[in-house]
Amino acid sequence: xxSFIALRKKSNVQAMSSDSTLTTEDKPEQQNNDKxxxxxxxxxxxxxxxxxxxxxxxxxIPEVPLEGTQESVSVQESKDENESNxxxxxxxxxFVVNSPNKKKIEEVKDSFEESDYDIxxxxxxxxxxxxxxxxxLRRRIQIPWTKESGIYHAHSQGVLGKGVLVGVLDTGCxxxxxxxxxxxxxxxxxxxxYKSKQPRDVRGxxxxxxxxxxxxIIAGEHIGIAPxxxxxxxxxxxxxxxxxxxxxxxxxxxxxxxxxxxIKNRSKPFILNMSFGFVPExxxxxxxxxxxxxFRDLISTLVENFDVLxxxxxxxxxxxxxxxxxxxxxxxxxxAVGFDHKPAPFSGGGLSPIERQIQPNIVGYGIDIFSxxxxxxxxxxxxxxxxxxxxxxxxxxxxxxxYASADTKLKGEKLRQHLLNTALPLQASADRGGAGLARYTExxxxxx
Amino acid sequence: xxxxxxxxxxxxxxxxxxxxxxxxKINRPSSKKLAGLNRAEKYKLLKANSVKRKDEIKAWxxxxxxxxxxxxxxxxxxxxMLFITCTPNVAKHLENSNAxxxxxxxxxxxxxxxxx
Numbered sequence: 001x002x003s004f005i006a007l008r009k010k011s012n013v014q015a016m017s018s019d020s021t022l023t024t025e026d027k028p029e030q031q032n033n034d035k036x037x038x039x040x041x042x043x044x045x046x047x048x049x050x051x052x053x054x055x056x057x058x059x060x061i062p063e064v065p066l067e068g069t070q071e072s073v074s075v076q077e078s079k080d081e082n083e084s085n086x087x088x089x090x091x092x093x094x095f096v097v098n099s100p101n102k103k104k105i106e107e108v109k110d111s112f113e114e115s116d117y118d119i120x121x122x123x124x125x126x127x128x129x130x131x132x133x134x135x136x137l138r139r140r141i142q143i144p145w146t147k148e149s150g151i152y153h154a155h156s157q158g159v160l161g162k163g164v165l166v167g168v169l170d171t172g173c174x175x176x177x178x179x180x181x182x183x184x185x186x187x188x189x190x191x192x193x194y195k196s197k198q199p200r201d202v203r204g205x206x207x208x209x210x211x212x213x214x215x216x217i218i219a220g221e222h223i224g225i226a227p228x229x230x231x232x233x234x235x236x237x238x239x240x241x242x243x244x245x246x247x248x249x250x251x252x253x254x255x256x257x258x259x260x261x262x263i264k265n266r267s268k269p270f271i272l273n274m275s276f277g278f279v280p281e282x283x284x285x286x287x288x289x290x291x292x293x294x295f296r297d298l299i300s301t302l303v304e305n306f307d308v309l310x311x312x313x314x315x316x317x318x319x320x321x322x323x324x325x326x327x328x329x330x331x332x333x334x335x336a337v338g339f340d341h342k343p344a345p346f347s348g349g350g351l352s353p354i355e356r357q358i359q360p361n362i363v364g365y366g367i368d369i370f371s372x373x374x375x376x377x378x379x380x381x382x383x384x385x386x387x388x389x390x391x392x393x394x395x396x397x398x399x400x401x402x403y404a405s406a407d408t409k410l411k412g413e414k415l416r417q418h419l420l421n422t423a424l425p426l427q428a429s430a431d432r433g434g435a436g437l438a439r440y441t442e443x444x445x446x447x448x
Numbered sequence: 449x450x451x452x453x454x455x456x457x458x459x460x461x462x463x464x465x466x467x468x469x470x471x472x473k474i475n476r477p478s479s480k481k482l483a484g485l486n487r488a489e490k491y492k493l494l495k496a497n498s499v500k501r502k503d504e505i506k507a508w509x510x511x512x513x514x515x516x517x518x519x520x521x522x523x524x525x526x527x528x529m530l531f532i533t534c535t536p537n538v539a540k541h542l543e544n545s546n547a548x549x550x551x552x553x554x555x556x557x558x559x560x561x562x563x564x
C-alpha cells in the first residue's frame with residue numbers, strides 16, 4: 001500500500017482567491033473575516049474531496065456516538081486491501097491518502113501540489129494492515145469454544161491455569177477492565193528512547209487495545225482460557241508507529257525473568273506470548289543482520305537457560321509468507337483456523353527462510369475471537385471481535401497454561417512437545433495447519 | 449500554593465544528534481557454568497556477568513579518553529548484549545576492547561500487531 005499525507009500550505013489562501021469557482025466577495029484579502037476564511041478552507045477541502053472521489057478514492061470517516069446515547073461505538077474503516085481511500089483531517093486542513101496503485105498515488109499527488117499542498121510520505125503506515133470494522137460491544141458474551149478444544153472440560157476439572165506465569169509482550173493491558181480488576185497483574189511500561197529505559201512500575205494501561213484483547217483470551221476472569229494464570233505484561237510497542245527496539249524488548253524480558261526468579265515463582269512454568277512480528281526485508285540490510293542475530297540471542301537465552309516457552313504469531317500475510325520471530329526454530333509458531341477448523345485465508349506458513357522448517361508449528365482459533373478491548377469514558381468495559389494469528393497465539397498460550405497447571409513438570413521444550421503431540425489433526429496441509437489444533441486433553445498422546 | 453510545595457519537573461535530555469544507540473555483544477558464561485542452577489541462580493549469574501562487562505567497557509572507554517563521546521550505557525540485563533548511546537567513533541574503537549564481541553547499530557523497527 002502506498003500512502004502519503006497532504007498538508008495545506010498557508011499560502012494556498014492565495015491559490016483559493018484565484019479559484020474561479022469562488023466569488024470575489026468570498027476572498028479573504030477583501031473580507032478579513034474568520035467565517036469567510038473558514039468558508040474558503042471548506043471550499044478547498046471540498047474541491048480536493050471531489051477530485052479524489054472522481055479518481056476513485058473512497059472517503060473514510062470515523063463515526064462517533066452521540067453524547068448520552070447507548071449506541072455502540074464503531075469506526076468505519078477499509079476492509080479491502082485493494083481499495084484506494086483517503087481520510088480528510090479537517091481541523092488540520094490535511095488528508096491521509098492510501099492506494100495500492102503507485103500510478104494513481106502519483107496522479108493524486110499532482111492534484112494536491114497544484115492546489116498548493118505539501119506532500120509528506122507516510123512510510124510506516126504502509127506497513128500496517130487495515131483492521132476489520134467490528135462493532136465494539138459493552139456486554140460480555142459466552143465464548144463458543146468448541147468441545148474439541150477441551151477448555152470447558154479443563155475448567156470442569158478445576159484446571160484453570162493456576163501456578164503458571166504467562167508473559168505478554170504487547171501494547172499493554174488495561175488492568176481496570178472488568179476482566180482483570182480482581183486479578184493481580186504485574187505490568188511494566190518500557191519507553192522507546194531518550195528517557196530512562198528502566199521499566200516503569202505503574203497501573204496497567206494499554207495504548208492500543210490489542211494487548212488487552214490478547215490478555216483477555218489468555219486469562220480474562222470470565223472469558224479467559226486459563227483465568228487463574230498469572231499475567232506479566234510489558235508494554236513495548238508504540239501506539240501510533242508500532243515501533244519498538246531490541247533494547248526495549250530485552251529490558252522487558254529481563255524484568256519478566258527477574259520476576260520469575262523470585263522465591264514464589266521460581267518453580268512455576270513460564271510461557272511467553274508474542275502476538276507481533278516483523279518482515280526482516282523491510283529493515284535496511286545493515287540493521288537487519290544485527291536485529292536478527294540479536295533477537296535470536298534473546299529467544300535462545302529464554303529457551304535454553306530459563307525453560308521459557310515462547311509462543312509467537314506466524315503472521316497474517318497468507319500462505320507462503322511468515323514473520324520473524326515466529327519462524328525462529330526456538331519458538332512455537334502459531335497459525336489461525338476458524339471454528340470450522342479450516343485454515344484462515346490470511347494465516348501465514350511455508351518453509352522458514354533460515355532452518356527450512358515447515359511453519360506454523362500449530363494452529364489455534366483465530367477468526368472472530370471475542371475478548372476485552374478497553375474502557376469507555378464512563379468506565380464501562382468494552383469488548384470486540386478480532387481476527388488474526390494475534391488471537392490464535394493467546395489461544396494456544398491459554399491451552400499451554402492449562403497443561404502446565406495440570407502438570408507443573410511440563411515446561412519449556414517438554415510443554416512444547418506436549419502441545420504438538422496432543423494437537424487435533426486437521427484436514428489441512430502442514431504448511432496451513434501445522435501439527436493441528438491446540439487443545440486440552442487428558443490423554444497425553446491422543447492424536448485422533 | 450507556596451514555593452516549597454511546588455514540584456520541579458525535570459526534563460529528560462535527548463542524546464546529542466551525533467550519537468546513536470549501539471548494541472554491543474558481550475561474552476557470557478558457558479553452558480557448563482549454568483548447568484544445575486535454578487532460575488534465580490542463573491539470573492543472578494548472567495546479570496553479574498553483564499554488570500562486570502559493563503564496568504570493563506566503561507573503564508576501557510575512560511582509559512581511551514573517549515568518555516565525552518558517550519551519552520549513556522543502559523543498565524545491564526541477563527542477555528549477552530549492552531546498549532550504548534555514543535558517537536560512531538567510539539563504536540569503531542570499541543571493537544578493539546576485549547570485553548566486546550561485536551558492535552552494531554541498534555535499530556528501532558516497526559512490528560505488525562497480527563490481527564486483521
